[in-house]
Amino acid sequence: MESGPMSVDSAALDPPPEPENGANEPKHGGHSRFELELEFVQSLANPQYLNYLASRKFLANPSFVAYLDYLQYWTRPPYLKYLTFPTATLKMLELLQQEKFRQDIISPDLAQALIMEGMKTAVEWHREG
Template sequence: MTSPPPIPPEPKFGGFTRFEIELEFVQSLASPTYLNHLASQKYLEEPAFVAYLKYLQYWTQPPYLKYLMYPGPTLKHLELLQQERFRREIIDPGVMMALMTEGSKAAMEWPGS
């Protein structure tokens, strides 16, 4: 009896797996200033990028949630990015500052803070 062929390792891109790259990117969405940067560079207007943001919603599922360092703001911003109106408005520094203030307030109100 022969043993099954070994499972090939996950390909790496620049030394990182796709999982690692997507984890780092999705966590960066917790930053309102990064969202503003994406808008200023017109990424949020690109249909392919918007489709990628939709694809990243798999991070909302339990097997993946445990890997997120800041699940609250990460998932909230990922959800907001699904809305065309938010993608247009995040370029406004006032909207960015409101998100930053909201995040700071939530952190200060967190039990044990």
Template sequence: MAEPQAKANGLKGRDVEWYGGASRFELELEFAQALSNPLYVQYLATQKYFEDENFIRYLDYLQYFREPRYLKFLQYPGPTLRMLELLQQEQFRKDAISPALTQALLENGFEAATAGLSK
């Protein structure tokens, strides 16, 4: 998004960190929304991102999207927030590499495929 759009979203011009024309918030928003795609989460698992403590802390940091002032920016809030929640669980991060889990998430949705996991 361009700077005027960021200002319209309540981001202040000089208070915003810019990376290649996008604000940090926009990049975090895009990444958080990408997590609603089980195939992307499986890719991250295959690349061993879920074994990196810094990355796990970053996933925890992204929980700020639960706040109403940020939640309104999510295009798919249900799947995005559910995946952020699931990724807080070590066992889910380990299981995310499984094609069977990915297929279940794609076919049955987040609630049905993860019914046995704690919420």
């Protein structure tokens, strides 16, 4: 089994301290748990990455699904403010809570449709702004 989020029972952990509160937090490869989880949760906004995770059976692994549930803390303050693309990140995190979506995202066509939908939304947002 690969190392990473699945190798830890993250559902039993508390969210990591915010950067300004975690100065003494242990480092993993030079990065804090906060930084690693922030980078990972933001990567979930990429439909191609979700397709990759599905094709490698991560999204069918109960431990990984529990980790995705644990990551729900990013939907609330104070963690929410650290997301670079909160709309896309939170929407995908929400969809990943659904077993059907975790199964369906293995389709490259669905991943591409989500990419196109995201681009369309961005264009519309810029036109309104």
